[in-house]
Amino acid sequence: MEKMKRRIAIIGGGLRGLTAAYEIDKAIREQNLPFEYVVLEDRSSVGGMIHTIDMDGYAIDVGASAFDSRRADISDFLQELGLENEKQFSYGGKLVLFDGSAVIDDVMPTYHGMPLFLNDIWQANGLTLDAKLRAFMNSIFLSKNLHENPEYSTDNFLEFRLGREVVDYMAEPYFPDNVYGSMELMPVKLFDENLVTIYGKAHIGKDKKEQLMRYADGSGQEYTFKEGLASLTKRLAQHMEGHLYLNQKVKSLSNASDDLLLIELNGRESMRAGSVVVTTNPQESLGFLDGFSNEIAFPKSQSTSVGTVFFKINKKAVRNLPEGQGFVIPRRSSFHSTKLVVLNNKWPLFEQAEYYYVLVEFGRRLEETLIELADDLVMDIIKNEVKEILALTEEPLQTTLYRWEKAVPHFSLQQRQEMLAEGYPVHGEYAKRGIFVGGNGITGYGMENAIIEGKRLAHEAIHYMKQLEKNDNPNT
Secondary structure, rough: OOHHHHHEEEEEEOHHHHHHHHHHHHHHHHHHOOEEEEEOOOOOOOOHHHHHHEEEEEEEEEOOOOOEEOOOOOOOOOOOHOOOOHHOOOOOOOOEEEEEOOOOOOOOOOOEEEEOOOOHHOOOOOOOOHHHHHHHHHHHHHOOOHOOOOOOOHHHHHHHHHHHHHHHHHHHHHHOOOOOOOOOOHHHHHHHHHHHHHHHHOOOOOHHHHHHHHOOOOOOOOOEOOOOHHHHHHHHHOOOOOOOEEOOEEEEEEEOOOOOEEEEEOOEEEEEEOOOEEOOOOOHHHHOOOHHHHOOOOOOEEEEEEEEEEEOOHHOOOOOOOOOOEEEEOOOOOOOOEEEEHHHHOOOOOOOOOOOOEEEEEOOOOOOOOOOHHHHHHHHHHHHHHHOOOOOOOOOOEEEEEEEEEEEEOOHHHHHHHHOOOOOHHHHHHHHOEEEOOOOOOOOOHHHHHHHHHHHHHHHHHHHHHHHHHOOOOOO
């Protein structure tokens, strides 16, 4: 078997790609496999939306911000990388709702802003009496399992279970697009299966109270690392020295022969490989998979751009400091900001900091107006909102804007139904050619999903390469 056929090319150096490369590297070493691998990243550094900056000796994540311990358990993976003991857990309560004019701080146990126990709906300060009655009656009498039907979105499911006002006012602000996708476009099991556990059936009562309390918003539910999330990508990248190629933009992917793939790079160079693992965003992947599109219809997505603004603020200038970690802002408000987090109120390492460090996120599906403006205009808009929300008496000491264009891909609900159906042909047809397609939004969103998908893609690529080797060397 010629050398180039033994090569696995991983396209994308974000968390998915680095995880896939790590797992492939481990399999090659542990199983003494005759394969090699390369990681092709079109930027000058790896990490994707994980971006950690140093500010006054503090590690601050200005892109992806934290893992949520209520989602998939990845502790074994972090333990293997030697990062389990580097965790820093959140403290200081939970995010509260700022509706544009007032702070709505509900004292009841919540899950992403919604009452964890529906009997507590009467304590929800921001809801009308009609909305409270509707949610309570639904919890008693309705038992239809919408979560079993992919024709219904998470939005449909929550409206059926809790009512429209609860969805718009309490749920939506707490589920950011860049972590969960769009609740209007995703079936609930793919969006957040914890919602099924908590709200999936009628008569969830006191006997389940202790079990459900572990899902409650508040201290300890999120974690990062003492040196920021870049600790994870740096640790992964250490294992692939000599295999990582930066500033390598993939222009096209095609068949060089029946069992050999040709990768065109930067419009000038090319590389051959026996297998290719794709971990880039679907819109980007669609560009270089165009050669196969007539034979294999890869789903087209629409994307949302998101951004973060970092603020360093004099503590004496803040008159409306949140009691919890920060604020979320509902879509129905006039604000463009979607979330404001005071890091001093969230992470123990920031507790004694001299200044307040604040991160403001913006960017929602169907709200692209702000993200398309020039940096200085975006900065002015967000800064004015922060001054109003925190009631600042003086200008911030420092502000920096970070953007991620087309970072969050969205598929229609019809596309999701097709992608979740048994026998969905796209992945199978690409896999027959040695192409294993992943990427943000394909099977889910968020960092936990990125690690799980990276592991799966690595396993499938290694399995394919073993079969290719066996076919070329039947006596091996």
